[in-house]
Amino acid sequence: MMPSQTDLTAGTVAQSGGAGGTWRALRHDVGAMLGLGYIALVTLVAVFAPVLTSISGWTPYEFDQSAIDPDLGGMPIGAWGGMGAEHWLGVEPGSGRDIFARIVYGARVSMSIALSATALTTVLGVSLGLVAGYFGGRVDLVVSRVMDFLMAFPALIFMIAVLSALPASNRSGLLVVVISVFGWPYLARIVRGQTMSLAQREFVEAARAAGASGTRIVFREILPNLRSTIIVMATLAVPGYIGTEAGLSFLGVGVVPPAPSWGQMIAASVKWYAVDPAYFVVPGVCLFLLVLSFTVLGDRLRAVVDAQEGR
Amino acid sequence: MKLHRISTAVLAAATTLALAACGGAAPDDSSGGGGFTAEPAEGGTVHVLQNADFSYLDPARGWDGGVNNFYRLVYRQLTTSAPGSSENPTEIVPDLAESLGEASDDGLTWTYTLKDGLKFDNGDPITSAEVKFGISRAWDPQIGIGSPYLKQVIDAPKGYEGPYKSGDLPTIETPDAKTVVFHLIKPFPEFDAVLSQVNATPFPVDSGAGDEFIHELIASGPYKLAEYVPGSTIKLTRNENWDPATDEVRAAKPDGWEFTIGLDPATIGERLIAGQGADVNAIAGNIQPATLPRLQTPQLKERVLEFPGICTTYMGLNTTKKPLDDVRVRQAISYAIDRTTIVNASGGTQLGAPSTTILPASVAGHKDFDLYPSQDGTGDVEAAKKLLDEAGLSDGFTMTLDIRAQESMQAQAEAVQQALERVGITVELNLIDTSTYYETIGTPSQQHDAAITGWCPDWASSAATFIPPLFDGRNIYEKGNGNLAQINDPEINERIDEIGAMTDIDAANVQWGDLDEQILELAPIVPLMVAKGVTLPGENVTGLFSSANAATGGIDYVGVGLKDPEKG
Numbered sequence: 019m020m021p022s023q024t025d026l027t028a029g030t031v032a033q034s035g036g037a038g039g040t041w042r043a044l045r046h047d048v049g050a051m052l053g054l055g056y057i058a059l060v061t062l063v064a065v066f067a068p069v070l071t072s073i074s075g076w077t078p079y080e081f082d083q084s085a086i087d088p089d090l091g092g093m094p095i096g097a098w099g100g101m102g103a104e105h106w107l108g109v110e111p112g113s114g115r116d117i118f119a120r121i122v123y124g125a126r127v128s129m130s131i132a133l134s135a136t137a138l139t140t141v142l143g144v145s146l147g148l149v150a151g152y153f154g155g156r157v158d159l160v161v162s163r164v165m166d167f168l169m170a171f172p173a174l175i176f177m178i179a180v181l182s183a184l185p186a187s188n189r190s191g192l193l194v195v196v197i198s199v200f201g202w203p204y205l206a207r208i209v210r211g212q213t214m215s216l217a218q219r220e221f222v223e224a225a226r227a228a229g230a231s232g233t234r235i236v237f238r239e240i241l242p243n244l245r246s247t248i249i250v251m252a253t254l255a256v257p258g259y260i261g262t263e264a265g266l267s268f269l270g271v272g273v274v275p276p277a278p279s280w281g282q283m284i285a286a287s288v289k290w291y292a293v294d295p296a297y298f299v300v301p302g303v304c305l306f307l308l309v310l311s312f313t314v315l316g317d318r319l320r321a322v323v324d325a326q327e328g329r
Numbered sequence: 330m331k332l333h334r335i336s337t338a339v340l341a342a343a344t345t346l347a348l349a350a351c352g353g354a355a356p357d358d359s360s361g362g363g364g365f366t367a368e369p370a371e372g373g374t375v376h377v378l379q380n381a382d383f384s385y386l387d388p389a390r391g392w393d394g395g396v397n398n399f400y401r402l403v404y405r406q407l408t409t410s411a412p413g414s415s416e417n418p419t420e421i422v423p424d425l426a427e428s429l430g431e432a433s434d435d436g437l438t439w440t441y442t443l444k445d446g447l448k449f450d451n452g453d454p455i456t457s458a459e460v461k462f463g464i465s466r467a468w469d470p471q472i473g474i475g476s477p478y479l480k481q482v483i484d485a486p487k488g489y490e491g492p493y494k495s496g497d498l499p500t501i502e503t504p505d506a507k508t509v510v511f512h513l514i515k516p517f518p519e520f521d522a523v524l525s526q527v528n529a530t531p532f533p534v535d536s537g538a539g540d541e542f543i544h545e546l547i548a549s550g551p552y553k554l555a556e557y558v559p560g561s562t563i564k565l566t567r568n569e570n571w572d573p574a575t576d577e578v579r580a581a582k583p584d585g586w587e588f589t590i591g592l593d594p595a596t597i598g599e600r601l602i603a604g605q606g607a608d609v610n611a612i613a614g615n616i617q618p619a620t621l622p623r624l625q626t627p628q629l630k631e632r633v634l635e636f637p638g639i640c641t642t643y644m645g646l647n648t649t650k651k652p653l654d655d656v657r658v659r660q661a662i663s664y665a666i667d668r669t670t671i672v673n674a675s676g677g678t679q680l681g682a683p684s685t686t687i688l689p690a691s692v693a694g695h696k697d698f699d700l701y702p703s704q705d706g707t708g709d710v711e712a713a714k715k716l717l718d719e720a721g722l723s724d725g726f727t728m729t730l731d732i733r734a735q736e737s738m739q740a741q742a743e744a745v746q747q748a749l750e751r752v753g754i755t756v757e758l759n760l761i762d763t764s765t766y767y768e769t770i771g772t773p774s775q776q777h778d779a780a781i782t783g784w785c786p787d788w789a790s791s792a793a794t795f796i797p798p799l800f801d802g803r804n805i806y807e808k809g810n811g812n813l814a815q816i817n818d819p820e821i822n823e824r825i826d827e828i829g830a831m832t833d834i835d836a837a838n839v840q841w842g843d844l845d846e847q848i849l850e851l852a853p854i855v856p857l858m859v860a861k862g863v864t865l866p867g868e869n870v871t872g873l874f875s876s877a878n879a880a881t882g883g884i885d886y887v888g889v890g891l892k893d894p895e896k897g
Contacts, residue, residue, distance in 0.1 A: 081670050081747050088669075088677040091621030112618065112674045112740055182734070182762050270734055274760055276743045286736065289595060289619040 040246075043322040050318035053311035060308055064125040071123070074106055076116035078123040078278050085114040099296030107300050110283075111290055117300055120278035124301065127279045128308065131190055132259040135197040140252050142202035144244070147209025148236050152217055162210070165203035173200040174265070181271035189274050197262055205251050212247060216240050246323040253316035257309040264305055280305045365634055365866060365873040366414075369582040369890020373897075375870065376611040377588045378597045382560050385475075387542035388527040389466045392475035394785065394881030397527055401879050402565060402586060402886050403548040404530040405576070407441050407460065407509070408521045410788070412578050413874030413885030419693060419789040421521045421878075424578060425455065425531070425549075429521045436516030436832070441524075443507045448570040450548040455531050457503035463531035465498040466491055472537070476526040476787065478794075483523075484512045493538045518832040522788040525878070551581035563588040580872065582890030595620075601865040602629060609869040610897040612884055615862050618676030618737075624865065636862035636875040639691045639882040640785035641684055642675075644730070644745060644855045645770075645813030650778045653728070657720040659852035663701040664713035667748035671857050674740035679863055684856045687796065687845045691877060693834075694792035696842030700849050713752040725753025729777035732758055733766040741781055741857065771810045780813055781857070789877035791834055792841035797825050800848055814853030821848055869896045 044050045063070065071077055085100050086092045092112035094100030099108030099117070107117040150161035177196050184192060216222060217240065225239050264281030266272040273279045283301040291298050385391035388400050401409070409424040411417060423429055425447055430439040447455035467473040467480055469491025484500045492498065502510040517523065532547055546554050551573075552565035565586040573581070592600075597613045598620040616624070624633050644666075652658045668683035675681045683706050685699040703709035717723060732742040739760070746756040759777055761769050770780040787794035798804065802817025824844050831837035849856075862883055866873055871892050876885035891897075 079743075079747060081744065083669060083673060086673060086677075088673050089679060090625070090677060091618035091679065092673045092677040093622045112676070113670070113743065114673075185759075274758060275739050276746060276758070289617055293619060293622040 039326060040322050044318060047318050049314045053315040056307055056311040060125050061129060063122055064129045067122045067126055071119045074116065074118050076105065076119045078115065078119040079276050080115065082109060082114035085109040086111060093293060099294045101296060108296050111294055111297060120283060121301060121304055124278040124280045124283060127190065127273055127277065128260055128263060131193050131263045132256050134194045135201060135259040136252050136256050138194060138198040139201040139205060139255060140248065142198065143205030144209050144248060146202065147206035148213050148240065151210035151213025152232065152236050152240065165206055168200055168203045171200065177266060178269060178271050181266065189272065193263060193266065193272065197259055201255065201259065208247060208251060209244060212244055213240055216243055246327065250316060250320040250323055253312060253319055257312035260309055365871055367871045367892065369872040370892060370894055371582050372584050373891035373894030374585040374587055374610065375583045375889055375891065376607055377586065378592050378600060378611050378613040379588065379590055380592055380594050380597065382590045386546045387472065387537065388475065388530045389472045390474050392527060398880040398883065398886050400527045402552045403546060403550045404527065405549045406525055406529040408525045409578055410525060410876055410878035412888050413876040414888045418874065418876050419878055421525050421788065421790060422578065436518065437513050439511045439520050441509045444575045446572045446575050449533060450553040450568045450570055452570050453533055455549060456506040457509045458534055459531040460509050461498065461501045461503050462492055462534045464501060464529050466532065466537060467528045469493060473528065475528045478523045478526050479528060482513055482517045482520065484514045516830060518834065519791060519793055522790060525788065551579050552586060560591050562590065579887040580890065581887065601867065604867055607897040609867040610891055611867040612870055612889065613864060614883060616865055618680060621676065621679055632865055632868060634864050634866055634873055636882055637691050638859040638861045639689050639789055639877045640783050641687060641689050641859055642781065642783040642857045644779055644781050644857060646779050646853060646855065647776060647815060648853055649815045652720065652722055652726055653778055655720050656851055657716045658722065660701065661713040661716035661752060662749065663852045663855050664703065664709045664716065665749050665752045666745065666855050667708040668706040668857060670744040670747065671741050674744045675737055675858060675860065679861065681858045681860045684859045687848065687856055688792050688842065689859045692786050692789045692792060692795060694838035694841035696845055698846050700846065708748055710751050717752060725755065727755040727757060728779060729757045729759050731761055731770050731777050731780040733763050734760045735763050738781055770813060772808050773805065773810055773815060776813065782813065785881050791838055793829060796841060796844060797829065800853065801825050816851065816853040818851060869893055
């Protein structure tokens with residue numbers, strides 16, 4: 019993921035502030051550490067996907083006709099969906115493609131789409147929320163009505179409609195854009211509310227009295243005070259986007275085949291649950307753990323930050 | 330109309346769960362049998378479990394593998410296909426007519442005589458006037474959207490728009506109540522087969538205007554409509570006015586039929602495997618590949634019924650696009666394709682067989698040949714590369730393959746992609762929504778380099794409904810185009826005309842087989858596979874025979890009945 023400008027700003031300020039304390043508190047939290055560990059693992063797996071598949075010996079697109087039984091509807095040969103030394107996590111029925119390779123490359127899709135969408139929604143949500151909250155008046159009116167409109171919209175149905183109508187050329191990019199368009203108001207709404215209350219505080223008054231411009235006040239005075247909110251909201255948004263991407267892929271409007279995606283794998287495995295449960299379990303468990311890890315991490319992060327602010 | 334047909338073909342061929350899945354024409358009861366051929370007893374209700382609803386109850390509108398078979402239970406025509414249990418089920422036999430048509434010497438006038446004692450379900454007699462009226466409905470621009478053959482073959486005044494708009498059709502004569510005389514545009518030796526199309530069904534004069542037959546129907550066959558809940562159920566009961574003495578095709582042993590619609594394919598599979606309650610009397614279309622491994626227990630294996638397919642799944646190569654306009658490139662693709670992976674991706678050897686010819690083995694005129702042979706059908710990479718070198722494309726190229734956003738077709742497309750990558754051809758998949766797929770690929774301005782689709786014959790007694798619609802260069806339309814390759818080769822066009830005019834159908838079929846080979850030398854399409862049918866009927870059902878014509882290769886309903894009507 020490309021760290022956004024806002025993230026960087028928040029990050030630098032956070033270090034000078036209570037970041038060390040947050041980290042210390044988190045380090046003693048088993049749940050948060052396990053979640054972080056799994057996220058790190060998936061990230062590494064995604065980054066080093068080509069290396070891993072060269073070790074395992076199968077690319078995600080390679081068919082292996084010797085691993086499936088043509089007379090049994092293309093079912094994998096061997097127990098647990100064909101798991102073994104040749105195919106570590108078994109093979110896909112019908113084609114014999116290596117599931118390990120597809121999981122590894124699928125992690126790239128899941129992570130890159132979810133993190134890009136988070137970055138984009140954070141940038142959009144924070145900037146629009148700040149502008150609306152600080153300047154108020156007509157600006158606030160327009161931004162707030164747009165947010166109301168987007169939040170009231172049946173987002174999933176619209177996403178399906180848009181994605182199936184648009185050309186399939188760059189689906190990953192489209193997914194990020196579509197998810198972000200419907201995702202930013204949730205963050206913007208909270209940022210707007212906090213900005214409104216911060217704008218009345220003494221230090222903002224002081225800056226204004228000292229002759230600081232509106233932009234300077236927003237980005238130098240108010241934004242640093244929102245960093246913990248933003249970090250927590252962003253962490254909690256990632257699992258939602260991972261789920262949305264998987265859901266859209268499950269519904270057939272996600273990434274274009276043959277590119278692997280966890281949601282797509284789960285969709286394909288549903289029919290095989292009775293005869294090849296491993297095919298369903300592998301991507302299902304990977305997705306479940308990733309969403310759970312982000313959720314737990316975000317939740318613990320919020321608890322720690324809240325406690326610090328309460329102090 | 331062609332579009333209509335293709336959609337059916339591929340629905341059946343590719344989804345492997347459409348009701349009338351592509352099965353075979355062979356009269357044998359195939360493997361497993363287990364007593365599906367015994368004579369059924371009188372009475373009982375046969376249940377049919379299916380996913381998709383019927384397109385239309387009106388036979389002038391509906392025309393696809395899913396509904397043609399249903400029409401056979403409620404409608405009759407002058408001629409029809411022989412029952413699936415007969416020795417030659419692709420044969421066209423007289424139905425309402427006493428005998429097949431008598432053609433004049435110039436082949437332009439055909440005369441039919443009706444049987445005695447024919448009635449609609451309301452008791453009104455079926456005479457030549459009703460036959461003529463029913464047929465003339467095919468010209469109505471709103472209603473006549475089904476089979477195109479009547480309009481293509483029977484002469485009609487210019488601008489004729491059906492009985493409701495233009496009145497009487499003068500080119501069909503009815504000299505008396507029992508005689509019908511047809512005048513054709515040009516000689517068509519297989520005119521009997523044209524009249525067996527579902528839209529040649531008689532209807533009472535002046536009935537069926539507008540949407541009258543959307544929710545009800547006027548039956549001429551052994552059953553009439555008892556209840557119809559769109560998207561849910563259709564119940565048929567006996568038509569008391571149908572006289573079995575006039576019908577040699579329909580055994581019609583059960584007292585009724587019940588179609589349950591809108592079931593998930595997986596649910597259908599589970600219900601048939603369980604076989605509980607009334608499901609012992611149930612039949613359905615093809616089972617899913619994922620269900621196949623569960624049918625290996627002896628009890629279930631005994632119940633499995635298999636049919637060879639009649640529909641060819643193929644990849645059309647758009648000959649108007651570069652570099653596919655070069656015959657060597659198309660031949661290279663034909664060499665490189667790996668049919669084993671395609672069959673496996675479509676559910677394995679039980680659900681499909683590789684095909685190297687346009688005509689499937691179960692369609693008359695099939696000639697066995699393989700112009701682009703390879704070991705085990707996995708593709709000849711060397712030969713393909715050599716041809717690409719000759720064409721100056723040693724570095725390969727990129728092409729776009731249109732596919733339906735539907736799982737089994739995606740799997741086939743991925744197999745094609747893998748196979749062609751071996752010779753340096755990068756295939757990009759263009760997923761198109763299922764509802765607009767056939768419209769898109771049937772519009773030359775919108776189609777890309779290649780597309781995967783399928784075709785089933787409208788009657789399997791000759792190749793006349795297989796080769797001309799797909800390869801006649803004069804049939805390239807701006808919309809609803811069936812000639813996906815857009816090939817317009819004067820030699821092929823000429824041969825199509827010559828063979829189509831032959832009155833000796835057997836001799837013509839030999840020639841169609843040769844033309845099949847001649848066409849594939851130009852490689853406008855790559856035949857991929859023929860989807861087979863595998864069904865799991867309930868244990869109390871019998872009289873199961875496939876029919877290529879009436880049921881698109883699936884179970885012909887007219888012979889189906891129960892072993893013990895009291896059961897279930």
